[in-house]
Amino acid sequence: MTPEDILTELIRFPSIVGRPNAAIAGWIADYLARFGVTAQILPGPEGDRANLFATIGPRDVPGLILSGHMDVVPAEEPQWSSDPFLLRAEGDKLFGRGTSDMKGFLAAALAIVPALAGMKLARPVHIAFSYDEEAGCRGVPHLIARLPSLCALPEAAVIGEPSGMRPILAHKGKAAARVEIHGRSGHSSRPELGLNAIHAMGAVIAAAEKTASALQAGPLDAVFEPPYSTLQIGTVRGGEALNIIPDRCRIEIEARAIAGVSPAALLEPVRAALAGLEARGFATDWQEIASYPALSLAAQAPIARMLAEVTGTEPLPAVSYGTEAGLYQAAGIDAIICGPGDIARAHRPDEYITRGELADCARLLERLCTAFTRPGR
Template sequence: MDVFDILDRLVAFPSVAGKPNGDIAGWIEAYLAKHTTQVTLLPGPEGDRSNLFATIGPCDVPGYILSGHMDVVPASEPQWSSSPFALRKEGERLYGRGTTDMKGFLAAVLAAVPALAALRLARPIHFAFSYDEEVGCRGVPHLIARLPELCAQPLGVIVGEPSGLRAVRSHKGKAAARLIINGRSGHSSRPDLGLNAIHAMAGALSAVVSEAERLTNGPFDPDFEPPYSSLQAGVIAGGHQVNIIPDTCTLDLEARAVPGVDPASLLAPVKARAEALAAQGFRVEWKPMSAYPALSLPQDAALAALLRELTGEVPLAAVSYGTEAGLYQDAGLDAIICGPGDIDRAHKPDEYILTNELAACQRLIGALGARCAA
């Protein structure tokens, strides 16, 4: 199968994050098994989703991981010009959900398997394909925990998120949470008999605004735009109608932290402000939604030098979006971002990747294979 046939099959799996992924993981497992690749499905604690890890070459020698996720965001937007889960070619564009983020990378990796297997690699190339990346990198921690039993300590991890095939050394970390304040309902004419959850949320929302302003004072990292950490309220909901005391109010908030700052710590002042409401009779729930650490690979790292050699370009210092790379680095592995496509096409109707972007990614993987065979 060539890269286009493989991408066609991958896009056809509606592997939306948070849903069972046995179909796509099983298909990839079967494909790899045909090429005598060492492949292992790693079920997650959910019971209906699995990561996948595979190796070409010797497992007991340090090598490189090509990392990607099998899940995609939903494709319910009415603006799609054709079925999002059926690959459509129009000129050099290949349309479909996940073509750029990031089944295009997976297809390029899988299409390279026969050639890599024929090289008899001296250093292994591993494939680490995760689930539920799009809902907070929930699957890959379980895969990372299993790495010591699956392979020797890798030399580095290349995360194939869309970067225009330009390597990227850094991104911010992120933490998101949902705050739910439960009060007591009643008629609006008797506010003394109820507990207004929206009014109570105002204090927590004020804490978000003040903390967001404080973060503009640093610490700073000039590689990023903006060069400081951030905090924002993204979604707020509560109440039924104007003459009813609202008994529930919900706030979704997120923090994005420059390297060296724990993103979860940026949410702590808001959590503390909300939990203090318990003394007034409110019931407060704090539900973490997602978290991943920042990525910060030194400019002089061997992995950065390798990607500079393979791509012919100096790695970019940073990007604004986040990836699983920070989790690999947090586990003690050097990691870098480098994949085909443009992140600006992701999570939109008529997402697409270009045929020449897939071809360039295949050449990059082939060059990595040549290095590992030397």
């Protein structure tokens, strides 16, 4: 099957983040089995979602991971020109949800499996496809935790997020949380009888604003824009009517941290402000939404130099979006971002990838895998 044929099949699966994914994982496992490659379906704790892992070549030698996620964001925007889960071709463009982010990479990686399976590889190539990346990289930590029982610790991982096939060395880490305050309702004419959750949330918001301002002083890393860690509240919800004391208020907050800074630690002043409200009679709740570390790979790392040679482009120092790459690096695996398509097309109506991008990715991945796995490298 060509990369386009495979992409056609992958797009048919509405593998929306947070939903069961047995159908797409099963199709990929069946595809790999045609070439004698056994896929491990690794269920996550949710019970209805799973990661997929497969090895081509010897398992007891450090190898190369081709990493991608099977989930996509919803496609409910009315601006779609056609069914987002049926691949539509228009000239060189292939439209559908996930074409750029990131089923195009999955299709290209799967397309080179027959060639890899026909080689006698001295070092393995691993296929590692995760679930719920779009919900804050929730699936891949469970896959990484299983690696010691699946293979020797891999040497490197290529995370195929859309980058125009330009290698990327770094991104910020992220921690996000949903924060809720529960007070006591009542009529607004008797505020002393209630506990106003919106007023109480003001202390939490003030702590977040103070922290965000302080972060601008550093530490700094010039490869990022902005060059400092950031913190922001993205949503606020609370209250039912003007004359009702609001008994609940909820915010969603995120921190993005430069390399060497813990994203979760940036949220601690906010969490401390929340804890202080309990002494005043409020109940509070802190729910983690997302958490992943920053990526920071040296430009001279072997996988970075190899990708630069294969693609003909020097690595980009950093990008603003986050990926699973930081989690692989935290596990002791050199990780780098490089995939087809454009991040600017992701999460939008009429998302697309071009036939040329798809073919180039398959060609370059085959060259990379051949170079990486050659004897005596």
